[in-house]
Amino acid sequence: MDPKLRAIIEQVKVDILAPAQEADNEAQLKEVSRSFFSDTITVPTKAMYEYAVRASVGDAVFREPCTSAFEEHMAQLTGKEAALFVSSGTLGNQLAIRTHLLQPPFSILTDVRSHINSYEAGGAAMHSGAYPIPVTPSNGHHLTLEDIKAKAVLGSDIHFAPTHLICLENTLNGMIFPQNDIIKIAKFARENDILMHLDGARLWHVAVETRLPLSELCAPFDSASLCLSKGLGAPIGTCLVGSKVFINKACWFRKAFGGGMRQTGILAASAAYALSHNFPQLPRVHALARRLQRGLEELGVGILCPAETCMVFFDPSTIGVEYGEVERHAAALPEPITLKGSRLVVHIQTTVQAIDDFLRLVSELRDEKVKEGFILSTSQTFANGMTRKYLE
Numbered sequence: 504m505d506p507k508l509r510a511i512i513e514q515v516k517v518d519i520l521a522p523a524q525e526a527d528n529e530a531q532l533k534e535v536s537r538s539f540f541s542d543t544i545t546v547p548t549k550a551m552y553e554y555a556v557r558a559s560v561g562d563a564v565f566r567e568p569c570t571s572a573f574e575e576h577m578a579q580l581t582g583k584e585a586a587l588f589v590s591s592g593t594l595g596n597q598l599a600i601r602t603h604l605l606q607p608p609f610s611i612l613t614d615v616r617s618h619i620n621s622y623e624a625g626g627a628a629m630h631s632g633a634y635p636i637p638v639t640p641s642n643g644h645h646l647t648l649e650d651i652k653a654k655a656v657l658g659s660d661i662h663f664a665p666t667h668l669i670c671l672e673n674t675l676n677g678m679i680f681p682q683n684d685i686i687k688i689a690k691f692a693r694e695n696d697i698l699m700h701l702d703g704a705r706l707w708h709v710a711v712e713t714r715l716p717l718s719e720l721c722a723p724f725d726s727a728s729l730c731l732s733k734g735l736g737a738p739i740g741t742c743l744v745g746s747k748v749f750i751n752k753a754c755w756f757r758k759a760f761g762g763g764m765r766q767t768g769i770l771a772a773s774a775a776y777a778l779s780h781n782f783p784q785l786p787r788v789h790a791l792a793r794r795l796q797r798g799l800e801e802l803g804v805g806i807l808c809p810a811e812t813c814m815v816f817f818d819p820s821t822i823g824v825e826y827g828e829v830e831r832h833a834a835a836l837p838e839p840i841t842l843k844g845s846r847l848v849v850h851i852q853t854t855v856q857a858i859d860d861f862l863r864l865v866s867e868l869r870d871e872k873v874k875e876g877f878i879l880s881t882s883q884t885f886a887n888g889m890t891r892k893y894l895e
């Protein structure tokens with residue numbers, strides 16, 4: 504071979520696998536099993552990849568058998584005409600907003616706490632020219648028709664950007680949006696020519712708790728995006744669902760946004776594995792989250808958002824402890840636990856041991872504070888104003 508070509512080939516070559524990659528991956532799984540940071544950190548398993556490597560290897564920009572089969576299943580599951588596999592939840596939401604909104608000016612209504620409003624880098628304004636109207640739920644839990652009516656821009660006053668889209672999130676902070684309230688908002692939306700999009704990144708959890716089929720949960724919406732890479736543990740992927748016309752157009756925007764992917768069979772198959780094998784684990788995950796909440800309550804820790812699904816938001820100030828102290832002590836354990844701030848997320852790879860170790864740690868911190876003279880109170884107030892007694 505030409506020595507110059509050989510030199511270039513040598514420069515290009517790379518082996519990115521660590522010398523003990525398999526052991527490192529096991530260590531990573533162990534770390535994940537003791538992390539309450541998020542469910543996005545769930546790791547793909549060997550069994551998932553054994554299934555996924557058998558997938559078709561076509562080009563999904565044209566049509567890819569396993570990816571199409573997965574999309575068809577998702578469409579059928581959610582009661583919509585069509586589905587589109589995309590790389591992330593953010594892309595799914597942004598494509599939906601861009602596809603629904605046609606001729607500006609327009610505004611979109613979102614819950615002030617929602618991912619679309621707070622964590623998508625202002626994408627709705629950037630990609631779609633939308634004026635975002637964040638709405639604060641007056642009950643501290645979920646938006647109601649009254650909250651929406653108070654903020655929706657209707658009519659033809661040229662000073663305002665008319666509301667063309669309402670985006671709801673279910674679950675939001677792990678809390679379940681009551682379906683009756685969604686139906687009322689959807690009726691109001693239809694009466695006023697407003698479209699409805701659902702950020703259903705964690706809609707799976709709602710189906711498990713409410714026993715409502717995903718098709719029923721999605722019925723009030725023109726579109727929905729459901730994530731495979733969070734609670735369900737697939738490595739990558741979100742499915743956007745809606746009418747055929749909507750999905751055809753969204754596919755166009757996916758291309759324009761640079762989100763058209765190629766040999767996605769392996770990803771679709773990982774997601775399919777997640778539906779079959781990980782979705783059934785969610786009831787156990789929710790039970791673990793409730794165990795975590797109960798344990799915290801018994802210690803007198805404040806609960807800001809109760810464990811309706813896989814998340815608990817806690818407030819250790821009720822036992823005289825600061826978040827930073829919990830984080831530091833948890834990180835310093837012989838087998839560290841990771842968390843950030845008030846949110847504790849339980850997922851399919853969280854172990855019972857991690858929950859119990861965390862509760863023991865909080866209990867020790869509480870005992871120290873009591874020894875130092877901190878006086879425990881006897882009731883706590885949820886963010887939504889409910890009060891729960893503890894330490895009877």
Ligand SMILES: Cc1ncc(COP(=O)(O)O)c(C=O)c1O
Pocket residue numbers: 543590591592593594618619672674702704705730732
């Ligand atoms: C409710 C919700 N929607 C959308 C997203 C965005 O997903 P991604 O990180 O895949 O873009 C997230 C991410 O955690 C989320 O929690």
